[in-house]
Amino acid sequence: MLHEEQTLGKVYDGRLMRRLLAYLAPYKMRVVISFVLVLAASALKLVGPILTKIVIDDYIAVGNLSGLSTIAAIYILALVLQFVVSYFQIYIMNMAGQRVLADMRGEIFSHLQKLQSSFFDRNPVGRLVTRVTTDVDALNELFTSGVVTIFGDIFMLLGIMGVLVYLDWKLALVTFAVLPALFVVTMIFKRRIRVVYRKVRTRVAMLNAFIQENIVGMQVVQLFGQEERKFGQYSELNRQHTEANIESILHYSIFYPVVEVLSAVAIGLIVWYGGGQLLLGTLTLGGFVAFIQYSEKFFRPISDLSEKFNILQGAMASSERIFTLLDTEVEIKTPAHIIAPGRDDGSIRFDNVSFAYEGEDWVLKDVDLTVRPGETVAVVGHTGAGKSTLTGLLMRLYDVQKGQVVVGGVDVRDWDLKKLRRQFGMVLQDVHLFSGTIASNIRLGDQTISNEAIAEAARIVNLDKWVATLPRGLDEKVAERGASMSAGQKQLVSFARALVHDPKILILDEATSNVDTHTEILVREALERLLENRTSIVIAHRLSTIQRADRIVVLHKGRVREVGTHQELLAERGIYYRLYQLQYKDQEIETPV
Template structure:
């Protein structure tokens, strides 16, 4: 939805906010500013020196002092070149430094978002904000802001020089200026709208491509290549149309500006020539100076419009980035206590929770887990089993009730210390495009390679890792595609084990592994869960039979509690029916 803020041709408040990031680099900013002033002044002085050379030497054939003016022009040219060189370097250095700071701040901000934010956000859009939009912001400084200031200053200095040399000829140049300025204002207005559309389409394109590449296996399995090709063509067509609007506005504006510049130059040559030949109210040197000044006056106008495109696109990108920065979607980390180590007593008391307002997922959950116990949570898909894990780690905050560990509300603990004491093995294992060792330690400097190797031996997967090329240095590629699902699960299990957690959570950890891998995990589970509070979520009831307590959930409520044998004794019990169905299936197989 467009807001009044977005409809402005130029958002001054947004620009001021962006300038705040220049504060650490004031010295570089002022160096670039001085270079900009030098560009304007040195460039504007050269036609003046030429006018002096023609009128005071060439026209009257006077040699004395002529070489000094030639040297002065050469010096001005060198100073202009040096100013431009320093300006280009420092302006772009400043832009990249500012963008580095904003990108780091944005990434740090995004790292702390609630899981709910990612549930409702496109990964492709976030990538666009963090990468592509950032480069557009850098262009504000490298190609937009300083260049516009330089062009405006050059126009001001050139206009002043023209009035100083011959105010009558200056009037001819100034007559067409209001027309160009009016056209520039209209151009800016339409270009802002076009760039907003372009940025939207870029985000949509990135999001579409990222999602389809990630899900390529599904597309090919279900032969959706042709359909997705057509969808991509449609999105790409909208992207092209967005850019063509900017091309159209440029193709209209710049020829008009060039035409007005040529007409002005022609008028000055005509009128100035008459003034030289007939009226003697202008000199040959003044006419030559004005021939140089007119392009110097009108070219910046064209450049301002062009650089304003860059500035406008950067401002649109900055607006989108700042909107992410202004998003308050962080878990309230107001806890002050640091959890160094848990005994492992866990208490859920009348916990109510919903991902979407008025659609409760947990309805008054109350349970107690004693330190060192292994409890299992079973139930149908959607019963709320995994939600309990998400709440224990405070990925989401509950609407009602309380969750305590060792008698302390988890909200009173710092998020970092809370999560450091809880290790989770998920059903959907995510591995980074890195070595097995780095995927296990996540580059934690406190975990050594020797500890990882010993842990792998403890749980019986060292030989499997060593069978791979380069062993622990084996690169599993993006999302661990070089490993089977069972192997990825084993790596994930080892990742949890080496952190030596106070509380261990296995969320469907054996649901997607083969029998051999499952046996390895079950053997390791017995070792890692010994004397440690553990929560096991599973569909396969064979994996939870030895639990100290089994929690049976249905529709967000706890419907049964007890040991495996106790629950089997319940006539028409939920767990008993579930167990008998799985047992009969196993018998049939």
């Protein structure tokens, strides 16, 4: 399994950084304020040791105790200020950060909504969900972990170095002697932890993908007794994940103590060399103490930097993936020059249409078909003949490679996409219900549809008797994905949905194949009412539906092979005749009318 998480990005990529920063533009003021506060906080951190030096040298050493309380007050003031400044800095920066993340999540989702079906054919759900969640979270870390304070840290390090050199440049140089060692240790750690970090991320992604797949397919796992095998696979992934995490902990558990030791060595050097200076009188006691205090402040930010680099790197990799998604071109969209249909009558024409999902694998070949306004056309054919594809092209889920699809006298590619799709009502074999009530699933957010219209539609499609048995009627909640409803009930809900939206053209794709015999009669009646006065394309499983159609089109291996009425086609003794013998004939015996 290849995971995009495996790519090892740069720690810093100017192009990505500029694009990320562009998201901060609307919150520019906040960022500037936060930046100023970061610098102020860092400067305030430098105050303490200086005050210590002043207290020791100018007051204690000379026995002047009267001014001590003033210095103490300044010291406390500096601490309080540092607290206040840091508070506002963190608050303001995080607020801006959260806004940016919300903007980004919004942008990703709205882009996903625009993308064409072929994109979703290629990209599994899990991967796309990761973009909106995990990858955005990686950017979140960028803000919350205080990577932004990197600037403040660097500023403070430079400040400390400046003050140390100012206090005693020789002692400063001695103190800095450990820096090369620290640098080397940090570089080694950084390189190692980068690899481990990637390992952790990849394994988290693999674990997530596995969990998702198995939860969705839990029934299959249970029905086929695959629990143990799947648990074995899971345990292995789980183990690898734990291993990677332990490895990372191991690195940290070595790195931080080493930094501690180096910091202790630096202090040792200060004591050793500075002690001598102190005795010689070239360094004051206050300066000596301040040196030690500063050097303590010096090492922590340095060791933190490597951690921050990791977060930065993770954020870079994530933003790269997010931007790749955002840059995916929307191929199917409303054209610049829309042609409004002159006669918006629900007529359909396929003009010599050839279509392939991929390359030259033609799924439809030279299809010519005209459906007159108000006509009902049944499409029959073996599984994989291209029936569903035909309807997908009508609504422009995909674009044809050859010929044209014409709705209401205008090529679908010249339509306003939203308007085009509003022409259609679609009832599929698998009904997708959203969380909400039965009524909200019929209305689908169209507030112009009244409650009465919904009740009426429910009645027309024979949903009312079942609804009457529910405690809350149409306002009954559907469990997620309608798991608590039978296929037939869901089907009727989708009929009601199509009916209230009153589409010009109705498409039924094997809409009645899932229905239990009990509901069959209800569905058949509902269907009759639904098809009235409407252009309809019916991909049918039920003989009754097919017989009722004005014309039957036989699709075979992507070609239209026969067109006619039930009787005509039977008389032809061709493909339809054989299909009838195989699939449809027995239905009359199963469900006598």
